[in-house]
Structures are given as C-alpha cells and as structure tokens.
Amino acid sequence: MIQMPKEFDSIFRYIVVVSQRAEQLINGAKARTESRHAKPTLVARDDVEAGEVTWRVLTQEELDAHRQALVEQFKAEVDAASEKPSTEPIPDVLPTADVELGADDDEDRDDELERLQRLLGMTRSTGTAEEGDGEDEDADEASDED
Numbered sequence: 001m002i003q004m005p006k007e008f009d010s011i012f013r014y015i016v017v018v019s020q021r022a023e024q025l026i027n028g029a030k031a032r033t034e035s036r037h038a039k040p041t042l043v044a045r046d047d048v049e050a051g052e053v054t055w056r057v058l059t060q061e062e063l064d065a066h067r068q069a070l071v072e073q074f075k076a077e078v079d080a081a082s083e084k085p086s087t088e089p090i091p092d093v094l095p096t097a098d099v100e101l102g103a104d105d106d107e108d109r110d111d112e113l114e115r116l117q118r119l120l121g122m123t124r125s126t127g128t129a130e131e132g133d134g135e136d137e138d139a140d141e142a143s144d145e146d
Contacts, residue, residue, distance in 0.1 A: 003049075007051075014048070018048050032050070033050045
C-alpha cells in the first residue's frame, strides 16, 4: 500500500505529482535526494516524499492561460508546416556557366546524336550511298529471311 504524504489531499494528486517528477527526471533533471533506486519513478517518489518537490493546484485562470498558449503554439506549428514551398529554382550544387549554342553547334550536336543512335542500333539508317548504309540494309534483310 502506498503511504501518501500528509500534504496531499488524494492519492490521485500524489500519483500525478510523482509521475510529473519522474518525467522531469527522464528528461534530464537531477534528483533532489539520495535514493537507493535507479528507476526514475522510484527516485521521483523519494523526492516527493522528502518534500523536495513543490506543487500547487492551478486556478481556473492559470489553466485557461496555459490552454490558450498551447493552442497558439499548435496554430503556429500548423501555419509553419502549411507554408507553400518557394517558387525559386533550386540552385545547382556546382555553379555552371551559361553557354549559348550557335546554329552550327546545334547542327553538330544533332549529327553526333544521330551517329550515336545509328551505332547503338536505335534508329534505321537513312540509306545514303556515301555512308555505306545500303550495305547494312541488305545485310539486315538477309538476316530477316533466315
């Protein structure tokens, strides 16, 4: 059976004070008394029974002010979370120079792309005689007949 100190009017209030003190201890508070126990709940009980933990019953105005502060904190967190993301572009990790390509560079790039695609077999060749593409088509047709 729990022996309740005389300053508490009910066992429920005693349990609430001890549990709140245990939460403080868990969050890093130092014990106010020497205790032979290692568990935070038992150390908290020793602190409360020694009279080292002060407590009082809050008035209705104090409770209302505390609740209002919690509501305002919650609203601020919700507003911060619901802010729209920035429309600014995300910068590159390494800055790059903006190089404008001329018309000749675009054509060279296109020719290079087509050549690579042909080498990889991604596109059919155009069949021009000077590139020797006609021979490739004949070889493709012969392999299709096999």
